[in-house]
Amino acid sequence: MVGLGNQGSRDDAASFVRSTGVRHPMVWDPSPLSWRRFGIVAQPTSVVVAPDGTVLALFPSRLALDEVLAVATR
Numbered sequence: 741m742v743g744l745g746n747q748g749s750r751d752d753a754a755s756f757v758r759s760t761g762v763r764h765p766m767v768w769d770p771s772p773l774s775w776r777r778f779g780i781v782a783q784p785t786s787v788v789v790a791p792d793g794t795v796l797a798l799f800p801s802r803l804a805l806d807e808v809l810a811v812a813t814r
């Protein structure tokens with residue numbers, strides 16, 4: 741799992757990580773290009789991506805780990 745931030749500033753993203761206790765890696769992209777690449781239009785959104793970069797599923801809401809694993813292990 742990798743978090744992708746692009747709203748607000750890099751400092752906002754760092755503050756979010758500190759305040760929520762996020763432990764997975766976070767990537768910051770100040771442009772909208774990464775969101776466009778994956779079809780993200782709102783937060784939170786979860787995207788399951790295959791090793792070759794193919795988007796397997798897009799969840800435009802919060803979701804549970806078992807939902808992600810169900811898609812990722814098909």
